[in-house]
Amino acid sequence: MHTVPGSGTALATPPDLAVDPLVAAVTEIAVRVLRPCVEETAEAGVPRSHLDALAALARTG
Numbered sequence: 001m002h003t004v005p006g007s008g009t010a011l012a013t014p015p016d017l018a019v020d021p022l023v024a025a026v027t028e029i030a031v032r033v034l035r036p037c038v039e040e041t042a043e044a045g046v047p048r049s050h051l052d053a054l055a056a057l058a059r060t061g
Helices: 021-044 048-060
Strands: none
Touching (some): 021 048
C-alpha cells in the first residue's frame, strides 16, 4: 500500500475527491514522480518534465 501525499495531515485528499479518476491520477504522479526528488525540486524548482507529466494527465482526464 502506498502513502497518499498529505496522508494524516490537513493536506490529505478528502475521501470524496480521492475516488475521482483525475485526482487519483495526479496523486499517483505525485507519489511516483514528484516525491522521489522533493529535495532537489525544493532547491532548483519543478523540472519541466514533471509539469509535462501533469499536463498530459489533464489532456487525458
